[in-house]
Each structure stands twice: as C-alpha cells, then as structure tokens.
Amino acid sequence: MSEEKKFRWVGTRPIRPDGIDKVTGRANYGADFALPGMLWGKVLRSPHAHARIVSIDTEKARTLEGVRAVITAQDLPDLFSEKARAQGGHHDMNDLAQNVMARGRVLYHGHALAAVAAVSSEIADRALGLIEVEYEPLPHVLDIEAATAEGGPLIHEDRVTQGVEASGPSNIAKRVEMGHGDTEEGFAEADIVIEREFTTSPVHQGYIEPHACLAQSASDGRTTLWCSSQGHFAMRDYTARLLGMDLSLLQVIPAEIGGGFGGKTTIYLEPLAVLLSRKAGRPVKMVMSREEVFRASGPVLGTRIKLKLGVRSDGVFTAGEATLHYEGGAFGGSSVMAGCMTVFAPYAFPHVRSIGYDVMVNKPKGAAYRAPGAPMAAFALETVVDEVAARLEVDPVDLRLRNAVKEGTLASFGPRYKRIGCVETLEALRDHPHYSAPLAANQGRGVALGFWFNAGLQSSAGVNLNPDGTVTVLSGNPDIGGSRASLAMMAAEEFGIHYDRVEVVVADTHSIGYTDVTGGSRVTFATGMAVIDAAAEVMRQLRERAAAVWEVDAEKVLWVDGEARLEGDDEREPLSLEKLARDAGRTGGPISGRAALTARGVGMGFGAHICDVEVDKETGRVEVVRYTAVQDAGRAIHPSYVEGQMQGGAVQGIGWALNEEYVFDADGKLENPGFLDYRIPVASDVPMIDTVIVEVPNPNHPYGVRGVGEVPIVPPIPAVVNAVHAATGVRYRDLPLSPPRVLKGMATPDAA
Amino acid sequence: MARVVLPQVLAERAGGATEHEVPGRSVRALLAALDERFPGLAEALSGKVAVAIDGEIHSDPLLEPVEEDSEVYFIPRVGGG
Structure with missing residues (x-):
C-alpha cells in the first residue's frame, strides 16, 4: 500500500445511503415483515431459576380456538455433538439447542420451554396461560461465589472442567491459562507491587430493536426466514443444523438491524418460528417483548478479577498476574478467554500470566458484547495502572507510554505485534487540549487505554455492472456500522467513478456466497477486501472489452479514472465505463465480478480515552462533563462512521461504568427487565463525545483499514472510574458506580 | 525449522x-x-485454535505457509461482538 496514494473517496464524508430510509421509517426491521395468513408465535418461559420439568400438558392450549400449533423440546430433533462452524466453533450446538428450548430442566428464569402459534397475538398469549407445567424446583446458584463453593448445587451434574485433568463435576466449565516468563521473578524485581480485586455486574447490550423473525415453511421443506441479525448466514446455519435441515433449503433474508453489539450473532426465536410454521402450515411471526429480551437474550454476565502488577521505581512494568472468573450463564461459554488474552495486551511484560475460569450460573446464556471480555479486564488493569502512576507521582499517560507495546513487542497473549498504533494513540491523547484543560470544583479526570484484536474471517462480495454504467455491489453482511457506505466508497475508489454511481445491497443467503457475521469489527476490513477483489475482476473484464473494441492486446489497456485508456496513445478517445456498460451485450455479455476470501492480515486496534466527571458529593451522582476518545483506525474510510463507532462505544462503556446492572432477587428472578429500571445512557446523560482518529495504516489492507467497532468500548470503564477517583479520592473497584455506591465509598473510602 | x-x-x-x-x-x-x-496433539489443536504466524493471527488455518524461521503460536480463538 502506498502512503502517497491520493484518494478521491476514501476519507471523505458522503451522505449515508441508509439514512433517509431510517429516519423516514421506510427501513424494514425484523418485526416489519408480514405475509397473508400469518400466525403469531409466542414463547412460554420458566418462572424458576432452576427446576426439573416433571410434565408439560399442552392439550388445553392446542384445543383453544385460533391456536394452530404448539411445540416443546420434543418437537426438536435429538441433540448431536457437532460443533457449529459458522462462527469458528464458538457455539456448541447442544447448548444452543437446550437454550432455545429447555429439555428436562429449566436452567434460568426466562428459559423457553414451549411455544405456540395462533391467529392473533392475544390468542397466543392466552394459549401460553393454558399450558400446564409441573416443576420440581431445584437449588440454584446465582453468582461466582455460590457457583464455585465446595459442595454447592451443580447446574449440570455430568459436566467436568475443561482444561483440568481429572476434574470432577463442577460449575466451572473451563479453566484457561496463558502467559510467558516467570512472574515470581518479575515481582521480585519490582519496587512496587499492587494487588486488587474487581467485580462487574451483568449488563445487556441494550439494542433498541427486540429479536424478531418471520418464518414460512413449505410442505416440501423449503423454508424462508426473514430476521434481524448480525449475520443471516449464521442464522441459517444454526437454525438448519438445529432442525436437521440442508442449508440449501433455508433461505434467510436479512432485515435492517436496530443494534446488535454482539448480541445478535446467535439464535433464539428462529428455529421455533420455523418449527411452528412447519407444523401449522402457515407463516409464523415472532417478536420478543422488551422483558423477554432482558430475561432470555444477550447479556454479558458478572465477573470477578484479581490483578497484581509489579513495577520498578522508574515506571517499568516487571510482572503482571491476573485471575479472572467470568460468569457464562447456564451453559458456560463466557468470554473469559478473551479476558485473559487482552488483560495485559497494551503493555510490554517480561513476565506475565493470566488464569481464567468460565463459571456456570443459573442466569441466561451469555452472548457476545463488543470486544467480548475485554472491557472488564481493562477495568482491572487500567485502574491499577492509574494507582501506580499516583504512587510514583508520574503522569499517567507517560507511564503508559513507557510500557506501551509496539511492533516487535512480545504480546501477553503469545505472538509478537506487527505494525500497531498504540504509542501514536497515546501521544495523540497526551497532545489533545482536553488533557491539559483546567477542571472545576468536584471534578476529576481519568484516562485509560484499551486493546482489541479485530477479526478477518470469511467474506463474499459481488459487483454487477448495470447497462447505464451504475454499479451494484452485493454484500453478505447486514449493515450495522455503515458498511453500505464504506463498501460503496471503496468500489467507487477502485473504479474511479462517483460514489453516487454505486449502490450496495445486503443480499440474502441464496444470492451471495457465504459470509461470516457482521461482528469482530471486520466488515469494512474483510468484506471491503472482497469488494475490492470483485471490482478488480470487473475492471479486468472492462479492459478486455476495450481491447477487443480497439483490436489491441488487453495488457495495453489501462483503467484510469473510470475509463479505459490505451497505453501510450493519447490520441485515442478513452472508452468510458458508461459506454462499455451500454455495449456489453454486443461485446461479450453482461459484466460482473465475484470474490470470496478468508481475510488475512487483520490490523489490531488501540484506543485511549479521557473522561472528566463531576461528582455531586451530596447525592453521589456522577456526571460525565467532558469526554474525548482517541483511536487508531488504520485508515478511516468514512470518518463520520468511525467517529460514530467511537462515540457509541464510549457511551455504552459509560453506561456500564455508572448505571447498568441486572438486579436479581434471591430466587434468581430478574427484577429490572426494562429500560425504565435498567437505565442505559441517553443523549441528555452525556456530553458530546469528542473524537480523534489516528491513522497508522494496516500494511495488509489495500487502504490500510483496521477494525474500529469494538475497541471504543474497552477504555471507558476505567477512564470513568479513574476520573471518579480523581474527583473523590476513592478507588472504586465494583461496578456500577451508582449514586448509593459512590456515597458509600466516600463515607468509607477503604471499603469501596 | 519453525x-x-x-x-x-x-x-x-x-x-x-x-x-x-x-x-x-x-x-x-x-x-x-x-x-x-x-x-x-493434532486432534487437540486442529480446528479448535487460531494460529499466529509471525504475528499475524489466522482464525482457522490449514494451508497457510510457514517460513523456515517462522514463529508460530497456537492461541485460543477469540470471537467478536
């Protein structure tokens, strides 16, 4: 990639192609689809955190007038052991099957155990009330302490701890360990050793659009599913595998998506809607209520992290050690592995070790949430780093710069870093006027650094040249963070044509090649490369057509600024894209290109945030008064979307730090399943989030792109908590910093 | 040898x-x-881990080339959000 390359579109801010549809209501989300004869599907959910299902009697529900189908786990095929591959094996199909419909036992409050389809939503609700279930309540475990207590109740009596030789049955699903060097030696070299323990509460991704789908199953098995998700191929693969269908028989048509943040990379309603439709012979629509979204989808659950940092008096880190416990819900599968891998990732450590435990609890099955596992780990590390800076009386950014990773540094998770922008990001933060701006009374400033891997994975793209010279790009990724715009801009850049001449379509599973989810901050990077390759194929064909018209060798034809030119012949009239497109039928037929790839050369990402808070010392309320997010984007294709990702991540992190938490009662029932009692920040809660895009190009991408969507949720928690410390003098180590907790901390600083 | x-x-x-x-x-x-x-050991690794070849992470590799002096780390696979 040439640093000197001048771009026409990359780096500009054209109007977003999905904007008008979204603000005028024309965009179709998951719940907007309807078909003639459509039924409404509803789910019966467990009132217990843990219970044996003694019996389910659906007779009265089935015979209610207007009810067309009732299903339980008995209607699903038997379980099998194959791991789902659509996301690289992250989901265990056995667990997924048991999560969408309980078998034998319910494992959390809200666990699905039956579903009905009826001619109206009201009749479906009444039918649910007629299903008679006899439960035998079982003891439950709701947190890490209870789940790991000796002799406590087991969620799965047949499960042992992966990663532990000769483990007996346990609620610890997995133990992982990684690191290098000898931490004992490292701590012996340190002048300061600080060890602290941190906890975070369960939070939900908080997407505004509830899960929704519409399924239509024909008698020959062919099925169409309209749904809102982060990846319709993943929805197809999980649903079809769970129901024992050929993938080719299930067409999934992507709806517009109203937020996912990782939480819409798995299935809940989809297989139930297909089964109900199959059984009723009618289309079936299912839409979760907000309460169901909170009780049965998403969350990222609670964590407990013990972290120890060794530092020399000159500020050099000598050793880091962390023990991380992450709740994974009723089936395990937490993001503790990523927590272990990211916790020390921003800094160079000669000696480092992290040990992780994936803990099962009687709570909903956890799902991914933006840089899964990293924000909680960063909370632990970055607040200890802040404490070290204070102890050494050095500037916290200078301390971070002293230890920051760079190209060639051995990463705490294994390999050596390639070209990264950690140092450049910290320097941009240090040089920002916000960092040295004065503070008012009761205000404090915190900074924090964050890391995320970003992903490559598999992408397909198509480029069709239309007869009028416009270009249609086909993508297999739902557009969440602006990929219609970024893909169109890259195509326009390649062809040398106006951005307005390119239209990007999110194509369904029958119309484009396999594509992994819109997740892992990967679409502009990976699918962008597929679009660039497909455009190159189209331009190759265009040069061939021009060569045929001119009766010259194709290698003599150049493609420059949207037209074919004959090399070394300035007299020859160039052939424009429009002319070649118009004449395509006479010169060989329609022109189109396809590309499919496993994207290599992911550029890892770093972000650093500055947060100013003002603390009301009478009420304990924390207000974020100024906030700046700095991030290395590699190359920002559409800077407004990059800034939007940075702002959105910052706000979600602020909510995680200050407000958000699941509140369970002693019986394991979620007490705040709605946005009134589970409060995410709204626009009036936060200041304008200032942004600084740093560009250290990823040398493996034609334009230098790194992923940007996940990094910005990593630094906010510690940035906020460090700011609250600066304002109050109290080191808070348990989230969220709700007013009662802040007040308590100020009253008893040692207990915070 | 790698x-x-x-x-x-x-x-x-x-x-x-x-x-x-x-x-x-x-x-x-x-x-x-x-x-x-x-x-x-191959069974324990194959299809279950990512591989970092000279610092570049491949999430599900099989045929990726390795140089004579490459550093190859088998590391856990990480999902995204």
Whole structure:
C-alpha cells in the first residue's frame, strides 16, 4: 500500500445511503415483515431459576380456538455433538439447542420451554396461560461465589472442567491459562507491587430493536426466514443444523438491524418460528417483548478479577498476574478467554500470566458484547495502572507510554505485534487540549487505554455492472456500522467513478456466497477486501472489452479514472465505463465480478480515552462533563462512521461504568427487565463525545483499514472510574458506580 | 525449522513443554509433524485454535505457509461482538 496514494473517496464524508430510509421509517426491521395468513408465535418461559420439568400438558392450549400449533423440546430433533462452524466453533450446538428450548430442566428464569402459534397475538398469549407445567424446583446458584463453593448445587451434574485433568463435576466449565516468563521473578524485581480485586455486574447490550423473525415453511421443506441479525448466514446455519435441515433449503433474508453489539450473532426465536410454521402450515411471526429480551437474550454476565502488577521505581512494568472468573450463564461459554488474552495486551511484560475460569450460573446464556471480555479486564488493569502512576507521582499517560507495546513487542497473549498504533494513540491523547484543560470544583479526570484484536474471517462480495454504467455491489453482511457506505466508497475508489454511481445491497443467503457475521469489527476490513477483489475482476473484464473494441492486446489497456485508456496513445478517445456498460451485450455479455476470501492480515486496534466527571458529593451522582476518545483506525474510510463507532462505544462503556446492572432477587428472578429500571445512557446523560482518529495504516489492507467497532468500548470503564477517583479520592473497584455506591465509598473510602 | 509455541494447557500432552522446533512449511505440515512426535496433539489443536504466524493471527488455518524461521503460536480463538 502506498502512503502517497491520493484518494478521491476514501476519507471523505458522503451522505449515508441508509439514512433517509431510517429516519423516514421506510427501513424494514425484523418485526416489519408480514405475509397473508400469518400466525403469531409466542414463547412460554420458566418462572424458576432452576427446576426439573416433571410434565408439560399442552392439550388445553392446542384445543383453544385460533391456536394452530404448539411445540416443546420434543418437537426438536435429538441433540448431536457437532460443533457449529459458522462462527469458528464458538457455539456448541447442544447448548444452543437446550437454550432455545429447555429439555428436562429449566436452567434460568426466562428459559423457553414451549411455544405456540395462533391467529392473533392475544390468542397466543392466552394459549401460553393454558399450558400446564409441573416443576420440581431445584437449588440454584446465582453468582461466582455460590457457583464455585465446595459442595454447592451443580447446574449440570455430568459436566467436568475443561482444561483440568481429572476434574470432577463442577460449575466451572473451563479453566484457561496463558502467559510467558516467570512472574515470581518479575515481582521480585519490582519496587512496587499492587494487588486488587474487581467485580462487574451483568449488563445487556441494550439494542433498541427486540429479536424478531418471520418464518414460512413449505410442505416440501423449503423454508424462508426473514430476521434481524448480525449475520443471516449464521442464522441459517444454526437454525438448519438445529432442525436437521440442508442449508440449501433455508433461505434467510436479512432485515435492517436496530443494534446488535454482539448480541445478535446467535439464535433464539428462529428455529421455533420455523418449527411452528412447519407444523401449522402457515407463516409464523415472532417478536420478543422488551422483558423477554432482558430475561432470555444477550447479556454479558458478572465477573470477578484479581490483578497484581509489579513495577520498578522508574515506571517499568516487571510482572503482571491476573485471575479472572467470568460468569457464562447456564451453559458456560463466557468470554473469559478473551479476558485473559487482552488483560495485559497494551503493555510490554517480561513476565506475565493470566488464569481464567468460565463459571456456570443459573442466569441466561451469555452472548457476545463488543470486544467480548475485554472491557472488564481493562477495568482491572487500567485502574491499577492509574494507582501506580499516583504512587510514583508520574503522569499517567507517560507511564503508559513507557510500557506501551509496539511492533516487535512480545504480546501477553503469545505472538509478537506487527505494525500497531498504540504509542501514536497515546501521544495523540497526551497532545489533545482536553488533557491539559483546567477542571472545576468536584471534578476529576481519568484516562485509560484499551486493546482489541479485530477479526478477518470469511467474506463474499459481488459487483454487477448495470447497462447505464451504475454499479451494484452485493454484500453478505447486514449493515450495522455503515458498511453500505464504506463498501460503496471503496468500489467507487477502485473504479474511479462517483460514489453516487454505486449502490450496495445486503443480499440474502441464496444470492451471495457465504459470509461470516457482521461482528469482530471486520466488515469494512474483510468484506471491503472482497469488494475490492470483485471490482478488480470487473475492471479486468472492462479492459478486455476495450481491447477487443480497439483490436489491441488487453495488457495495453489501462483503467484510469473510470475509463479505459490505451497505453501510450493519447490520441485515442478513452472508452468510458458508461459506454462499455451500454455495449456489453454486443461485446461479450453482461459484466460482473465475484470474490470470496478468508481475510488475512487483520490490523489490531488501540484506543485511549479521557473522561472528566463531576461528582455531586451530596447525592453521589456522577456526571460525565467532558469526554474525548482517541483511536487508531488504520485508515478511516468514512470518518463520520468511525467517529460514530467511537462515540457509541464510549457511551455504552459509560453506561456500564455508572448505571447498568441486572438486579436479581434471591430466587434468581430478574427484577429490572426494562429500560425504565435498567437505565442505559441517553443523549441528555452525556456530553458530546469528542473524537480523534489516528491513522497508522494496516500494511495488509489495500487502504490500510483496521477494525474500529469494538475497541471504543474497552477504555471507558476505567477512564470513568479513574476520573471518579480523581474527583473523590476513592478507588472504586465494583461496578456500577451508582449514586448509593459512590456515597458509600466516600463515607468509607477503604471499603469501596 | 519453525519455532512453535503451544497453549499452556497442552504442555502435558507435548512432553511437558510449550515450545518446540518443528519442521514443515504449512500449518498442516506442522500439525502432522507435531502429531508424529506427540500422538493425538493434532486432534487437540486442529480446528479448535487460531494460529499466529509471525504475528499475524489466522482464525482457522490449514494451508497457510510457514517460513523456515517462522514463529508460530497456537492461541485460543477469540470471537467478536
């Protein structure tokens, strides 16, 4: 990639192609689809955190007038052991099957155990009330302490701890360990050793659009599913595998998506809607209520992290050690592995070790949430780093710069870093006027650094040249963070044509090649490369057509600024894209290109945030008064979307730090399943989030792109908590910093 | 020979060591060589881990080329949000 390359579109801010549809209501989300004869599907959910299902009697529900189908786990095929591959094996199909419909036992409050389809939503609700279930309540475990207590109740009596030789049955699903060097030696070299323990509460991704789908199953098995998700191929693969269908028989048509943040990379309603439709012979629509979204989808659950940092008096880190416990819900599968891998990732450590435990609890099955596992780990590390800076009386950014990773540094998770922008990001933060701006009374400033891997994975793209010279790009990724715009801009850049001449379509599973989810901050990077390759194929064909018209060798034809030119012949009239497109039928037929790839050369990402808070010392309320997010984007294709990702991540992190938490009662029932009692920040809660895009190009991408969507949720928690410390003098180590907790901390600083 | 580093959890299955010098010019060849030395190790690794070849992470590799002096880390696979 040439640093000197001048771009026409990359780096500009054209109007977003999905904007008008979204603000005028024309965009179709998951719940907007309807078909003639459509039924409404509803789910019966467990009132217990843990219970044996003694019996389910659906007779009265089935015979209610207007009810067309009732299903339980008995209607699903038997379980099998194959791991789902659509996301690289992250989901265990056995667990997924048991999560969408309980078998034998319910494992959390809200666990699905039956579903009905009826001619109206009201009749479906009444039918649910007629299903008679006899439960035998079982003891439950709701947190890490209870789940790991000796002799406590087991969620799965047949499960042992992966990663532990000769483990007996346990609620610890997995133990992982990684690191290098000898931490004992490292701590012996340190002048300061600080060890602290941190906890975070369960939070939900908080997407505004509830899960929704519409399924239509024909008698020959062919099925169409309209749904809102982060990846319709993943929805197809999980649903079809769970129901024992050929993938080719299930067409999934992507709806517009109203937020996912990782939480819409798995299935809940989809297989139930297909089964109900199959059984009723009618289309079936299912839409979760907000309460169901909170009780049965998403969350990222609670964590407990013990972290120890060794530092020399000159500020050099000598050793880091962390023990991380992450709740994974009723089936395990937490993001503790990523927590272990990211916790020390921003800094160079000669000696480092992290040990992780994936803990099962009687709570909903956890799902991914933006840089899964990293924000909680960063909370632990970055607040200890802040404490070290204070102890050494050095500037916290200078301390971070002293230890920051760079190209060639051995990463705490294994390999050596390639070209990264950690140092450049910290320097941009240090040089920002916000960092040295004065503070008012009761205000404090915190900074924090964050890391995320970003992903490559598999992408397909198509480029069709239309007869009028416009270009249609086909993508297999739902557009969440602006990929219609970024893909169109890259195509326009390649062809040398106006951005307005390119239209990007999110194509369904029958119309484009396999594509992994819109997740892992990967679409502009990976699918962008597929679009660039497909455009190159189209331009190759265009040069061939021009060569045929001119009766010259194709290698003599150049493609420059949207037209074919004959090399070394300035007299020859160039052939424009429009002319070649118009004449395509006479010169060989329609022109189109396809590309499919496993994207290599992911550029890892770093972000650093500055947060100013003002603390009301009478009420304990924390207000974020100024906030700046700095991030290395590699190359920002559409800077407004990059800034939007940075702002959105910052706000979600602020909510995680200050407000958000699941509140369970002693019986394991979620007490705040709605946005009134589970409060995410709204626009009036936060200041304008200032942004600084740093560009250290990823040398493996034609334009230098790194992923940007996940990094910005990593630094906010510690940035906020460090700011609250600066304002109050109290080191808070348990989230969220709700007013009662802040007040308590100020009253008893040692207990915070 | 490539310098291969295995996850800590698999050290016991690889003679107690995480670091090994392994011949082979692709991930598949490294896996075959490792399996010959430590039977069953390829099964424990194949399709379940990511591989960082000279600092670049590949989430599900098989045929990726490996240089004579490459550093190859088998590391846990991480999902995204």
